[in-house]
Amino acid sequence: MTSLRRPAARRGGPLGGEGRWALLFLAPTILGLTVLSAGPILATLGISLTKWDLLRPPQFVGFDNFVQLAHDDRFLKALRNTIFYTVVSVPLGLTVSLGLALALNQTIRGIAWIRTAYFLPVVTSTIAIALVWQWIYAPDAGLLNQVLGLVGIPGRKWLIDPTLAMPSIVIMSVWQGLGTNIIIFLAGLQAIPSELLDAASVDGAGRWARFRNVVLPLLTPSMFFTGVLSLIGSFQVFDQIYVLSRPRPTDATITVVYFIYENGFKFFKMGYASAASWILFIIVAVFTAVYFRSQGRWVHYQ
Amino acid sequence: MSTSTATRSPWPRRFRTTRRAILIGLLVAGGLLMMVPFLWMISTSLKTRAEVFAVPPTLFPARPRFENYAEMWDALPFAGFFVNSVKLALLNTVGQLISCSMAAYAFAALRFRFRGPLFGLLLVTLIIPFQVVLVPNFVLYRLLPHPLSTSGNWIGTQEPLWVGAFLGGAFGTFLLRQFFLSIPRELGDAARVDGANPWQIYRSIYLPLGKPALATLAIFTFMWSWNDFINPIIYLRDVESFTLTAGLSLFQGQYVGKWPLLMAGALVSVIPMIILFVVAQRQFVRGIAMTGIKG
Numbered sequence: 001m002t003s004l005r006r007p008a009a010r011r012g013g014p015l016g017g018e019g020r021w022a023l024l025f026l027a028p029t030i031l032g033l034t035v036l037s038a039g040p041i042l043a044t045l046g047i048s049l050t051k052w053d054l055l056r057p058p059q060f061v062g063f064d065n066f067v068q069l070a071h072d073d074r075f076l077k078a079l080r081n082t083i084f085y086t087v088v089s090v091p092l093g094l095t096v097s098l099g100l101a102l103a104l105n106q107t108i109r110g111i112a113w114i115r116t117a118y119f120l121p122v123v124t125s126t127i128a129i130a131l132v133w134q135w136i137y138a139p140d141a142g143l144l145n146q147v148l149g150l151v152g153i154p155g156r157k158w159l160i161d162p163t164l165a166m167p168s169i170v171i172m173s174v175w176q177g178l179g180t181n182i183i184i185f186l187a188g189l190q191a192i193p194s195e196l197l198d199a200a201s202v203d204g205a206g207r208w209a210r211f212r213n214v215v216l217p218l219l220t221p222s223m224f225f226t227g228v229l230s231l232i233g234s235f236q237v238f239d240q241i242y243v244l245s246r247p248r249p250t251d252a253t254i255t256v257v258y259f260i261y262e263n264g265f266k267f268f269k270m271g272y273a274s275a276a277s278w279i280l281f282i283i284v285a286v287f288t289a290v291y292f293r294s295q296g297r298w299v300h301y302q
Numbered sequence: 303m304s305t306s307t308a309t310r311s312p313w314p315r316r317f318r319t320t321r322r323a324i325l326i327g328l329l330v331a332g333g334l335l336m337m338v339p340f341l342w343m344i345s346t347s348l349k350t351r352a353e354v355f356a357v358p359p360t361l362f363p364a365r366p367r368f369e370n371y372a373e374m375w376d377a378l379p380f381a382g383f384f385v386n387s388v389k390l391a392l393l394n395t396v397g398q399l400i401s402c403s404m405a406a407y408a409f410a411a412l413r414f415r416f417r418g419p420l421f422g423l424l425l426v427t428l429i430i431p432f433q434v435v436l437v438p439n440f441v442l443y444r445l446l447p448h449p450l451s452t453s454g455n456w457i458g459t460q461e462p463l464w465v466g467a468f469l470g471g472a473f474g475t476f477l478l479r480q481f482f483l484s485i486p487r488e489l490g491d492a493a494r495v496d497g498a499n500p501w502q503i504y505r506s507i508y509l510p511l512g513k514p515a516l517a518t519l520a521i522f523t524f525m526w527s528w529n530d531f532i533n534p535i536i537y538l539r540d541v542e543s544f545t546l547t548a549g550l551s552l553f554q555g556q557y558v559g560k561w562p563l564l565m566a567g568a569l570v571s572v573i574p575m576i577i578l579f580v581v582a583q584r585q586f587v588r589g590i591a592m593t594g595i596k597g
Contacts, residue, residue, distance in 0.1 A: 018412040021500040025408035028401040029424070032469025037427040040438035047437055054444070103329055116583065117333035120340065123579040123586070125529035127547040128568040131554060132343045135561050141355040143342055150358060175336070180590055187591030228429075236431045239531045243554065257433045257532075264437050265536050274437045281434045288429055 041281065048274035058271065065275035075276060077251040078259040079283075081166055085255065086234040086287075088167070093174045093181060093230055094223065100178065101185030102211075115182075122179035130243035133172045134159065137244070159244050162252035169240055169253060177233070181226045188222030189215070220299040231291060235284050256280045347371070347565035354561050367562065374566040377557065382542055383549035384570075387528055390463050390545060394527040395520050397467030402474030402519060403512065407504045409475065410482035411490055421479075428472035433532070439466075440536065458539040463530070467523070474519045477589065481515035482508055518589035521582050528575055546571040 023030075033039065048065055052058035069075045104115055121129060136143045137158035145155030158168040192215060200210045238257040245253045254262075256276065264273030341361065346354060348366040374380065408414075409421050443456040451459045489511075490503045498506070509516070534548040544552065553567050579586060 018500065019414045022408045022412045022414035022417070025404040025412070025500070025504070026420070028468060029405040029470030029475065030420075032401070032466065032471070033423060033427065035442060036439060036466050036469055037430070037432075037435060037472075038423055040435035040442070041430065043438035043441075044435060047441070054441075100332065103325060106325075106329075108326065111329075114329050114333045116580070117336045119583070119586070120576065120579065121336065123525055123575045124572040125531070125547050125550075125575070127529070127531050127550050128572045129339065131550065131564055131568045132339045134554075135346065135565065136339060136342060138561075141357070141359070143338075143359060146357065146359045175339075178336075183587050183590040187587075232429060232431065236433055238433070242531070242535075243551065246554065246558075257431075260433060260436060261532065261536070264440070270437050270441070277434045277437060281430060284429070284431055284434075 044274045044277050044281070047270055048278050050271040052270040053268050054270060055268075061271065065272050066279075068272070069275055069279065074251060074254060075256075075259055078254045078256045079279075081252070081254060082235060082237070082256045084166055085170060085173075085237055086231065089170045089174055089177075089234055090227065090230045092170070093177050094226060096174065097178045097181035097226070098185055098219075098223070101182045101189060102215075104182065105186060105189045115186075118182055119179035121176040126176065126239035127243055129176055130172065130240040133240075134244055134246075137168055159253075162250065165245070165250070165252045169237075169244055172240060172244070173234075173237065177230065180229065184222050184226050184229075185219065188219050192218050217300045221301060224295060224299045227291065228288070231287060232284065235280065235287075256283075343565045343569055346561050347569050349562050351560075351562065370562045370566045371570070374553075374563045374570070377563065378549055378553055379542060379544075380546075380549065380567070380570065383544050383546045386460065386543060387546040390460060391524045391527040393464035394467040395523045397464060397469075398471055398474045398523040399516055399520060401468050401470040403478050403509060403516065404504070405470050405475045406478030406482050407500075407508050409479045410485075411487065411503070411508065412500060424470075424472050424475060428476065436532075436536065443537070453539075457537060458543075460538070460543055462537045463533055463545075464527075467527075474523065477519055477522075478512060478515050481512055485511050514585070514588070517582070518585045521578065521585050522589055524578065525575060 047058070049060060049062060050058035051061045051064070100118065104111065104118070139145060139155060139157045139160070142155075142158075144158065148155055156164055158164050196214055196218075197210055200214050205213065236257055237255050238261065241249055241253055241255050241258050249255075249258055257280070260273045260276050260280070263269045263276065345361050345363065347370055348363045348368065349360075349370075350363070350365070350367050353360060353363055405424075409417065439462070440457070443462040446456045447454060448456050448459055448461065451457070456462050485508060489507050493503050493507060529547065530545070531547040531551070534545045535551065538544055538548055541549075541552065550567055550571055554564060557563050
């Protein structure tokens with residue numbers, strides 16, 4: 001195809017302009033959107049209105065699944081736990097990683113090695129990591145109880161005690177997620193022009209004033225972005241629940257995604273699992289929309 | 303804060319040096335604290351059954367027991383899990399590189415009707431948790447016939463774990479588009495005057511110049527596939543087809559409380575990612591930062 005005709009001559013194709021070429025380049029993506037991501041969201045809604053075990057044909061039941069979910073204690077616990085997880089882990093993760101990023105934003109020898117230590121948990125699989133934490137939290141000879149024992153504090157059943165189980169999972173997850181936030185904050189910090197900080201010092205601004213009035217406002221876009229990532233990620237929590245709540249999550253640790261997995265792929269209640277998926281979708285959409293709308297009030301773009 | 307501002311700090315010089323030493327000390331201590339689970343994993347994986355329960359706990363096993371690794375390796379077909387994880391991670395990486403770079407080129411360099419709405423739709427899927435579409439995807443793969451599967455469809459095969467990677471993805475397309483936008487349009491325009499078509503421009507200009515972003519996407523996709531857990535446990539049925547994450551979870555169920563073996567298994571499954579990270583740390587950091595700043 002070495003025609004000298006300009007593609008503009010083909011104007012009026014299916015998508016207009018360079019439409020035919022665009023269609024070629026976008027064919028895989030359009031197929032993926034249709035059958036794997038955007039399309040199936042509508043399919044989830046359709047399936048959620050049925051009773052379907054995959055063996056017999058689906059039976060239309062209207063909104064029965066949603067009504068049943070509203071009265072299902074396990075689902076309500078899953079919702080409560082997921083929201084607890086989000087509300088605690090997102091602000092905690094952001095605050096700790098912001099502090100660490102400020103501290104790590106130094107030009108000293110060996111800082112790269114120290115940073116690596118904070119990034120490493122990000123790249124390792126949650127399954128392997130959760131296995132280690134299960135051992136750390138183990139009631140008999142786990143590291144945490146052993147260390148507490150050395151200073152005379154009695155050990156706990158971290159993952160079994162209903163009041164401690166979810167906080168224990170949050171701590172592991174925050175530890176694992178710090179690196180991602182730190183990287184984004186460091187990039188944001190390094191993008192702050194040093195002239196601005198110098199100008200503030202010349203004007204007599206102290207360390208705290210510089211942080212409060214120069215660094216923090218310029219860092220709000222990074223904070224907004226890490227917030228979105230953490231928010232979306234926290235609604236998807238599953239792997240650590242699966243490993244740390246063996247053999248099966250109690251009501252203290254079940255999350256919405258685990259609930260979907262259990263009903264869809266263990267009990268083969270496709271309609272019921274789809275209804276729960278649709279509720280998860282709406283919750284994430286609402287949280288994200290509210291978060292995006294709050295943007296104007298606290299995020300400063302240069 | 304940069305060094306130029308530090309020199310103008312209002313604090314007395316000696317006080318500043320002490321502050322800095324304390325800060326560095328805290329950072330090193332924090333870094334060690336972050337590493338504790340990894341050290342504990344390595345340490346436990348080399349202990350005897352008796353030493354595991356020693357009070358107080360030891361960091362360095364009295365007599366390192368390397369046989370734990372051999373026992374772990376023979377307990378389940380770990381070599382097979384390893385091969386499966388590598389194979390799936392490579393297929394996913396190739397699929398994402400091809401399909402996302404094509405879409406990203408179209409969004410960055412071609413003009414066509416519906417470009418904005420289509421890109422918007424793609425961005426929306428970036429925000430939707432993929433777990434929301436688990437059920438319809440499962441139903442779809444169950445409808446597709448498969449000649450080699452005992453179920454007759456794609457359930458129980460590895461195909462659902464990689465075919466989708468060839469059908470684009472919001473994260474990769476977004477990442478590459480941002481990078482492609484920074485490539486001067488004049489390069490493509492000049493090639494076009496010389497008679498090159500968009501496919502040739504994509505192949506000979508955008509792909510070579512996009513290498514840094516492609517490397518970043520490759521690493522992220524590889525890591526995502528390597529660490530994926532929910533998809534393997536939903537679609538895979540035979541132990542022979544398991545990935546490392548699925549195999550490790552099976553191992554956990556069968557060897558409850560046998561911490562040295564479990565830790566050996568966990569360590570073997572994370573080592574490839576740690577090596578990849580140390581080798582390609584720059585791409586990792588740039589990838590997260592790149593999407594972060596421009597997001």
